[in-house]
Amino acid sequence: MDDQNKNLILATALSFAVILIWFVLFPPPEAPVAPETAPATITAQTDGGTAPISGAVATAADSAPAASAAAASEDIANAPRIAIETARVKGSLSLLGGYIDELALKDYRETLAPESEIVSLLAPRGEEEAYYAFFGWVAAQNLAPEDVPNGKSLWTLETGETLTETTPITIAWQNAKAMTFRITLSIDEDYMFTATQSITNASGESIAVAPYGMLVRHGVPADLKKFFILHEGLVSMADGTLTEASYDDFTDFPVDSNYTGVFNKVTQVGESGWTGFTDHYWMTSLIPTTSGPFKSTAIYSEASDIYQTQAILPRSEVAAGASSSSEIKLFAGAKEWETIREYQNEGGVSKFLDSIDWGWFFFLTKPIFAVLHWLNGVLGNMGVAIIALTLLIKALLFPLAYKSYASMAKMKELQPQLEKLKKDAGDDKAALQKEMMALYKKEKVNPAAGCLPILMQIPIFFSLYKVIFVTLELRHAPFFGWIRDLSAPDPSSFLNLFGLLPFAAPGPESILAIVSLGVLPILLGVSMWVQQKLNPAPTDPVQAQIFAWMPWVFMFMLGRFASGLVIYWIANNTITFTQQYLIMRSHGYKPDVFGNIKRSFSRKKPEAK
Known part of the structure; x- marks a missing residue:
């Protein structure tokens, strides 16, 4: 497996671990107990x-x-x-x-x-x-x-x-x-x-x-x-x-x-x-x-x-x-x-x-909300303001993203040389590592650069989650259509075909609410899946299965998050896909997105490139 896929797996695994820890730390609220009252001497x-x-x-x-x-x-x-x-x-x-x-x-x-x-x-x-x-x-x-x-x-x-x-x-x-x-x-x-x-x-x-x-x-x-x-x-x-x-x-x-x-x-x-x-x-x-x-x-x-x-x-x-x-x-x-x-x-x-x-990340949550509030005043819609905020964040991180995706494109160009080094080194792992480091130094490539954009998103994701959860301005703020409260989960559900069938979707108190995904969570899963297709699946079958399941696991895990946060994640995935595709093409590597999608539906094992 090449270093690019190793980096992608590492970054995805880290994100996955953070989300799991998030659910442990921030479980659903318990049902409150009605207090008894009594007079007191104060x-x-x-x-x-x-x-x-x-x-x-x-x-x-x-x-x-x-x-x-x-x-x-x-x-x-x-x-x-x-x-x-x-x-x-x-x-x-x-x-x-x-x-x-x-x-x-x-x-x-x-x-x-x-x-x-x-x-x-x-x-x-x-x-x-x-x-x-x-x-x-x-x-x-x-x-x-x-x-x-x-x-x-x-x-x-x-x-x-x-x-x-x-x-x-x-x-x-x-x-x-x-x-x-x-x-x-x-x-x-x-x-x-x-x-x-x-x-x-x-x-x-x-x-x-x-x-x-x-x-x-x-x-x-x-x-x-x-x-x-x-x-x-x-x-x-x-x-x-x-x-x-x-x-x-x-x-x-x-x-x-x-x-x-x-x-x-x-x-x-x-x-x-x-x-x-x-x-x-x-x-x-x-x-x-x-x-x-x-x-x-x-x-x-x-x-x-x-x-x-x-x-x-x-x-x-x-x-x-x-x-x-x-x-x-x-x-x-x-x-x-x-x-x-x-x-x-x-x-x-x-x-x-x-x-x-504002929480522990107040140095992020305060300016993020100030910008979000200003954008909402200009655009008149908090959901559109979240998308515009995503564009601003991606613009600020663009220099880092450019270096990262340029490095990934360069890594693709070096694949033939890396395969030759592996063949020449045989079972000598130390010699292989030494030769690979020398090649990276010569070509000025950082194999870990692919992780940085994803890792940078983690504190921003947490900060935006905090902003959307605690600030009053998101409460009952509409987006478009059926999204009438950006601080609440998407109320639609595929279990009733998004309102076409004559029964209501399961409420938040039902265990079926976990699988009662709405339109936004499904779009989130699809956007993550398409973003994966910028690169071929790993040659290792186990790693390929992990990659195949990852978008849909995230889809269910984030499906009950506030709609505003899911909108941010979809916009972030879409912009990231566009940036990565254009930057990699500008450096001589053309991602075969449609070919990778086609191969994902094939029963044949993915071939190394």
């Missing part, structure tokens, strides 16, 4: 000492006995609410506790069906998968826990009626010591809330408080993917340091005995940054904007299965008769690259683009 420790932060229905600050779960749920359901309505979101704020606990994203639906529900991001306490945000103060100097608003405090609407892009609202609560706490909420045209927290101290004595913002999640989300390639859970930035923790990681946090109950906690301190929870496509983040260091704390209560993250600002002294204010922003919405980039570049949110999970 506290935080500040410079002023340990004090409760109201994060659930009942807190340690409550002097009266806790109400029953049914009564608490009824109180929550009947509490007065303030509507939130903008062009992109709708929801409400509960005046009982001041929770932002209803928020839906108008621009996104759960499925492709036109009648599908719009995506719901936040949910009130008492509901399954409760998920909410709120703002408050930690009591410090001259204040008891009951002197600051908590989860049972009933706020009053002081100004405004509905929270919109143009009309902020202010809610207020006064304690028994004549201190008035106010939260003024505004929202921009996208997903950024601004909470301005102020205190007017008419108590006659100096006090100290630590303002905070908190995000609370009851249980893990039901649609948790559990893909190794995708991070879901805590995402936090402090002075340029990114921290990520899955929901399972929360249980590994150190236990803090200063808290009421048993809590796992981890803390970061920074001058700038943010903290929040990230899902596959959606995210919430607290972003302190008041100057000075802030404390970012992630906490898990195993007893109640509640996850939370909070941003606590420095303790503020408020003299008698004086006022004090601070500001924390809340991002609650879709992880749109362009929107998040604007918040980072124009809004000053430090490294906010890192909230998108």
Whole structure:
């Protein structure tokens, strides 16, 4: 077998091994378990000492006995609410506790069906998968826990009626010591809330408080993917340091005995940054904007299965008769690259683009997506943009490909000389190797050059897979015809003759989905098979069989990948075939593609050339 075929086998085997490892590392997601919810006592420790932060229905600050779960749920359901309505979101704020606990994203639906529900991001306490945000103060100097608003405090609407892009609202609560706490909420045209927290101290004595913002999640989300390639859970930035923790990681946090109950906690301190929870496509983040260091704390209560993250600002002294204010922003919405980039570049949110999970190959995934997003804006179709991106990548790699295919053509020209060397050397393998190396050096040929273009594609393939899987812009992005979601597998199937037979194709939960190949996976297999025919099959029958099966094995393995990735692979195969054919012809070797195809259907053993 000649060195060219050895190189091709090596490169193909490496690609095959990488795909196998990929399937082991990134198995299909497990079915999620619906979480149980329960009230919890949530506290935080500040410079002023340990004090409760109201994060659930009942807190340690409550002097009266806790109400029953049914009564608490009824109180929550009947509490007065303030509507939130903008062009992109709708929801409400509960005046009982001041929770932002209803928020839906108008621009996104759960499925492709036109009648599908719009995506719901936040949910009130008492509901399954409760998920909410709120703002408050930690009591410090001259204040008891009951002197600051908590989860049972009933706020009053002081100004405004509905929270919109143009009309902020202010809610207020006064304690028994004549201190008035106010939260003024505004929202921009996208997903950024601004909470301005102020205190007017008419108590006659100096006090100290630590303002905070908190995000609370009851249980893990039901649609948790559990893909190794995708991070879901805590995402936090402090002075340029990114921290990520899955929901399972929360249980590994150190236990803090200063808290009421048993809590796992981890803390970061920074001058700038943010903290929040990230899902596959959606995210919430607290972003302190008041100057000075802030404390970012992630906490898990195993007893109640509640996850939370909070941003606590420095303790503020408020003299008698004086006022004090601070500001924390809340991002609650879709992880749109362009929107998040604007918040980072124009809004000053430090490294906010890192909230998108770019992965280990971030040095490739970030520029790849930036170019893909630009191409989509120019071409108006994400599938066409993927094909155009493939052309750009092949153009960048063209010098390497040119040298590789030129070397392969030269190797074909040297075949007669190589065969003569083999004949002369006989069984002396060392002498043969020495003579072959001398010939390669003389003719300036690198026998390993044929592997390089294929090997270079592996990190690019992984990076593009990451981009297509994690970025929102590919979700529900159509191509043409039946491909209506480039982030999902090809929905067509040869089992029902691509829709001609009167029954549906097997769903993803069926084992038949593995063999239920659509049009794109079949085109992928054919493109790989035709690309093989640029060279004659190996003379060794076993190696010839491996080559014969390889395209169809890849076809089944990649068949359930996202359509966008399969489109990239088909385009890459097509461009590679064209490049290799033209370059090899320009160097005097004319690949006998049709002859090799004809011989592949023959029962005769392939002849060496």
